[in-house]
Amino acid sequence: MASRPQTLYEKIWTAHVVERRDDGTCLIYIDRHLVHEVTSPQAFEGLRVAGRRVRRPELTLAVPDHNLPTTPRVDAAGRLLPIADPESAQQLDALRRNTAEFGVDYIDATAAEQGIVHVVGPELGFTLPGTTLVCGDSHTSTHGALGALAFGIGTSEVEHVLATQTLLLSQSKTMEIRVDGTLGFGVSPKDVILAIMGRVGAAGGTGHVFEYTGEVVRGMSIEGRMTLANMSIEGGARSGLVAPDETTFAYLKGRPMAPQGEAWDKAVAWWRSLASDSGATYDKVVRLDATDIAPSLTWGTSPEDVVPITGVVPEPDSFADPAKRAAAQRSLDYMGLTPGTAMQDVAVQHVFIGSCTNSRIEDLRAAAAVADGRRVADGVRAMVVPGSGLVKRQAEAEGLDRVFVSAGFEWREPGCSMCLAMNPDKVPAGERCASTSNRNFVGRQGPGARTHLVSPAMAAAAAVTGRLADVRDLMGAKL
């Protein structure tokens, strides 16, 4: 059957259609399902009430992350330490009980493999190219870095997937985001995705699936690609994809849950066939030249509010759209910023290095390179929260923990931490945080908290200078 050229998205979609309905919606098979403690209790409850079982428990993996405090989980004698907040403790306990009852694999908070779902899936090889992968969490888009069609779902859908291993979906449009050129000195994948957010806008990708292409993306590690895919949702897209290539295969080979032996060879052969065909068309195309991208950060309360670190707080009147003008004014009031102020003159009280955007080993290496031999500025609380126990262990083997600790950073246990105010790690009202996470929404890091999204290296630079700083100046000083 001669077929027209297809995009990566179309190929994965087509390979997962169980049934197409007259109205065009499709019953799509779900290959992988990640579960955490916050959005799953009512889904398991629903199964229990209806007397249903989990259709394919072996395709689901559960791990606690959102509620979990990032303080030590066991005492010196190895005894479990209690969780102070009774509601968090209850949700964590429910996950443990539900997974045992329904036969779903579960990684306990005390295991080295525990971490943020979106860090754990790829590093265990649970996430694979060409799969459909869902989780009751919007940043599931992260897994698209490996070429998985991955997106967040609600609690009713979590239940639907548990019971049927499928979802009823309509096909999305596609948007190619092509980044060519070469990245400048001190410019990281986080700066690239912030630049993309600034260009596409927070709602620009609505109804679309992004595919990141171009030489810059091809040259990125899987960690870097995950930083891009992670924030697809901030641009309104439910998923973001990168075509699997040699970098992907090298990353996955030998991971505990990845295929092995003959199955591996067969899998790689199929994965190679997934890349978008030449001549395939997208509904929209956005092109960026990496040469134009500087280390960047956000000034407002939407991820699209991006400026280069050399920039200034914008004037609300500079926005053509009246709605945006009003939103900018509200953002500046909330952020406590005056238009025209140089971003580098803004002092911070908190620095958070972590979250599913930037808590992998490369992120920690980049931050440690800046922190090495320096001290966290007076009046700044800086914390580093590895994305998983395995990342933590790796970082400790490389001595990164000692770099951070001797510079005055806190070195904590894995979890979502200060990315969202759901566990004890919060930014107090009115205080300012340079954060490597993905959302600078009002109250996201705590009621009244002021968030600036930055790369890991930029976060470390903010920690040691006590203000939003251009990491290139610090890197230059050490050369």
Place this chain on the structure above:
Amino acid sequence: MQPVTSVSGTAYPWGAKNIDTDIIIPAHWLKTITRVGLGRGAFETVRAQAGNVFDDPRYAGAPILIAGDNFGCGSSREHAAWALADMGVRAVIAPSFSDIFSGNAFKNGIVPVVLPQEAVDRLVEVAKDQPVTVDLETMTVTTPYQDRFTFELDPFRRQCLMQGLDEIGLTMAKDTAISKFEGAVDEHRPWIGSRSGYASIAVNGAGRT
């Protein structure tokens, strides 16, 4: 989901307008880990008032609620439908509903019955001392006084309610197609269904706590 072909019995003769989901279930109940038990929090602020309809012994456990315009407006929380279901409500009669609430109601086996304001006024009167019947077969609401009001429902949703098919149930009815698909996956992409062993890592499998 239990099939619903008719709902018959006492009805809360309430008739209040613009009941938002925060009134149905206040926000502080959302931290729960279950969808059962929310009946205790249902209409908490209303029930704090003396003489409210929900604590009137004549209507205790009524399966029908009669309300005013725009029932279920406000936040999209599915907890509102969970709370009503938990208190035993199987049908709500009102002149109009918020879209999100009526979607959530269907998903949880609650029939949202839209009737004109005059019919709702009449039912509030009758329900004070008489039972009400909502019948999905004939698509009518009737009372012992020979009242007979017809209503409409989306045919697909009506079928779901009458056959006890929630969305999950509907998909489960496609078991053959899903199993066939899984068979093909096992053949062409065998690594999907059989994950590699992971004895080396700390994963708690079935049956372990």
